[in-house]
Amino acid sequence: MEEKAEKVWTCRRVLQTSKREKESKHGPLIRAVTEQIVDIYSNCSGEYSYSTKLNPKRTLTWPCQGVHNGGLDNADHNFICHVGEKITNSENNCVYELIENLGQGSFGQVLKCSTEGSPNVAMKIAKNKPAYFTQGCIEAKHLKWLNTAYDPEAHHIVKMLDCFVFKKHLCIVFELLSMNLFEFLKWNNYKGATMAIIQIVTRQLLKALHCMRAACLIHCDLKPENVMVVSLEPMRVKLIDFGSACSDDMKAHSYIQSRFYRSPEILLGVPYSSAIDLWSLGCICAELHLGLPVWPGQCEYDQLRLITKLLGLPPTEMLAMGNKSKRYFKREATQSCDALEAVAAQSKQLQELTSAVQVDTISTQASTVASQPEDSGGEAETGKATPSLSWRLKTCEEYEQEANKKLTMSKRSWKFTCLEELVKDVPEEMRSCFLEFVSGLFQMDPKKRWSAKQALLHPFVKDDVPLEDPVACTSGMCQPIDANAPSSTTGTPASSPHGSACSTAFSQARQQAMLRSPWHLNSPGSGSECFASQASGDEWRTRSLSEGSRRGSARSDSDANSGADEKALRSREPTLWKMTRGVGSATSQSSTFREALGLRESGPVVASGTQEILGMAGSFHGGYPRRPRRHRH
Template identity: 35%
Template sequence: PAPVFYKVRSQSDLHPRRNVQPQYRRADPDGGFMSPLQALTLHIPSTYRICNPQFKYESSRNPRRVLTKPSKGTKNNGYDNDDSDYILYVNDILGGGQDQQKYLILDILGQGTFGQVVKCQNLKTQEVVAVKVIKNKPAYFNQSMMEVSILDYLNTSVDRNDEHHLLRLRDKFIHREHLCLVFELLSSNLYDLIKQNQFRGLSTNLVRVFAQQLLDALCVLKEVKLIHCDLKPENILLKNLESPAIKVIDFGSACHERQTVYTYIQSRFYRSPEVILGLPYSTSIDMWSLGCIVAELFLGLPLFPGSSEYNQLSRIIEMIGMPPSWMIEMGKQAPEFFEKVTNEYGDKSYRLKSMDKYAREHKTNEQPSKRYFAATNFAEIVRTYPMPKRNMKPTEINWEMQNRESFIDFVQGLLNINPAERWTPEQAKMHNFILNSKHVSGAGAWE
């Protein structure tokens, strides 16, 4: 017969049938009966033992999950692999020496040329942090000690109250000959954000919110004459996924304006013309990188994705024009890329060497540029970029186009090929694109 339905008005109308002892259920040592889920999780060793009385389980013999690749110990008494990386395991402890905090390893966050970054828990404070475990090599150790001194200075003297979007260094110690740096734990980087957005651009509102914070950080760095030297979307991290607050990380290449010893700096897509040409450089190289970053945030793809230094320079020249003669005459690397030409009136000028000529001289296999955008003019690329939403009202389209014109002018000030004329962070902060934030409030910036 079909079941009869009754209207339930109160809990007393419910008459559940409860099985006091479900069939085939095992008794729980703590009382009652064990569900199949408990038998196969919490009580799995005893379940196995019931199935096979010979089964023995010791937690001490439980294999630990290794996080480092390659995981074979060949150096430093078996603690390091062939690459001089410390072999890290889940639930291992870092630190714990005299007067040292202990850090329980939870998972790997990333691996790079410098070493590894792991997610750990400070066993004293319970805080979850990121620990950078540097390779056991003198060059990396010395470079990382430089990073420590810069961050110590920024955290304690320049940005004491953590207001200017700069990474916080929590602790540092040596563990089995590896320098370990403990940082606040942050979330995804801006490259991951673009990737998660299927390499489609972010809204002008969100680009503005990120640019405002980056300019704030760069103003502070310029004040104390520090150059980051490796600004790129991967080195800008969201604090969490609830808001668009960011932090600038990785001061491993940073230096003081008076100590610009390295010539090979900045990741290629974000490398300034003066660094490519071998000119003296200053904090203005970070402003060039910022211009490349904000353009990429809006477009979803890098503006100058050079496949080599020559290709990088040719893309910059194609979009922005030739550098002034003084940059070519003073640049140590300039003769590699440019040649002198004389016109029929005897006037001398410079031109970029042809791709074939450069390839022959440097024995490289230069390829024509891969094109992401049909136009080569930046203003044209931004103006013709698809609208953020479908079926926008005419007023919304008008507002978006005004925003874009302002954005074009802003980026052009940052991407001035001449470092002497390029905007400083203070100048850029006063631009209409940055100040025009009436449409942004709180989480609305994510829209």
């Protein structure tokens, strides 16, 4: 039996060896015939010709069924794109060939494109709807202002290379960057970054925010997905996605920021300033250290619950001012402890010195004092106790009963109860410095929160190079930004760094410069200002729809306003939207658009020094704005 089994195994080995020899003999031939099949057919027949134009084009947009815009747009009003399709700027005849899809959201889609003689770029194609078109024009206007008045490389702001209308869609072309900070954390298995990387990234983002404050702009959507990594050695990042940005004197929306990075003043409905971006930056710093968001709230109530658990209640003035405070907090009348103790001591003393009748009188007096109004501010003067109003966060049961909905609470919240516990894993030599820095950014009161310049002066991010204020040049008039430095080693601001972030003179000079600039979007034959500067524009009351879907439904709170319907948007659609639908050729419409935006006619402003895509990040699709849904295990 053993001999038979050995013979069988020997036969099998011989057959397998002969099979491998045949494969190795004919393998190169089969591969050559497959790869060079076009050349073989051309050599066999001179009449044979092959063209890639006949190949079926891979679709980059889903769903891909044409519904709107003569079959060019799908049901979501997105332009249906295919690999190899060419999008042309008819004004300067610049052709962009589509390569791949980099991301898609509620605003539209972002695609990687190639241009002749220039590095690859990222093109943001907005949806063919008035709200998205309007918001895209605002983003282009803000980027034009930032790229013109300031150095985008020195201030770490993305470059806008071109802007035009194609098939009724607004197309904005940016420099092509690599992965964002969220993808960087994902690539690092959500383990967090080193203190050196956190210092570099934070310093560069502070410079970007410092530049935006000089330009009187608020980003309103600072988060890891909107911070792109340019290079790893040295570490360089850039701030992107200005679709939600607004000016200091024209705050369009009250429902802004992704929930994980939403500031207390937005949650409470308090008038906001550039301080909201500093709060978001503090959340990014904490996330870079922890690897995951520090406050992963599932709704606004849950977000406030997590914030107050770590930082305590907001100031009474903020709660009294917020138009959404009573939605999440409850106001109760409580008597001052000092006043009650004073009344008790006085009553005890009088009981020892008087008769029973006098005791009854004193008890009546004490009950009368305890019911006094709050005019005296709760002070114990002459034995009078006054009730004071205090706020507390509603319990889950109270909120569910009043809101008439079931709460979804975060199941992955941290167990921290103070900021000291948050930084306990930081190396000892950096712990106190990092704690002091994040404490300055996590001030509940926006008046006490650090400004970008104050944060840049802190030792945690302070560079050896002295800080120079960005200067906005408006028609030969340069006005440096005015900011206060920290007044002590703890970094406490000497005065309010926000609110009136820019001086009145500078704000007026900027408005006058913009009125003289070609960035007006005036209606034909009208003398009105650009729609971004109209103080009474009704379109600014509509909800911003140009922002992508937030991770974990971060912007899908049921208590948020749903915005105006399509009919209302149509009635308030901007002049620029109507211009693209007017009677006339596409060339004249595009020319009018570019002339209105002040874009130069000699072609796209493509930077020759654009950095190549990171080789180590080849597994990522990369690109400009990506909003992937975050999955945590």
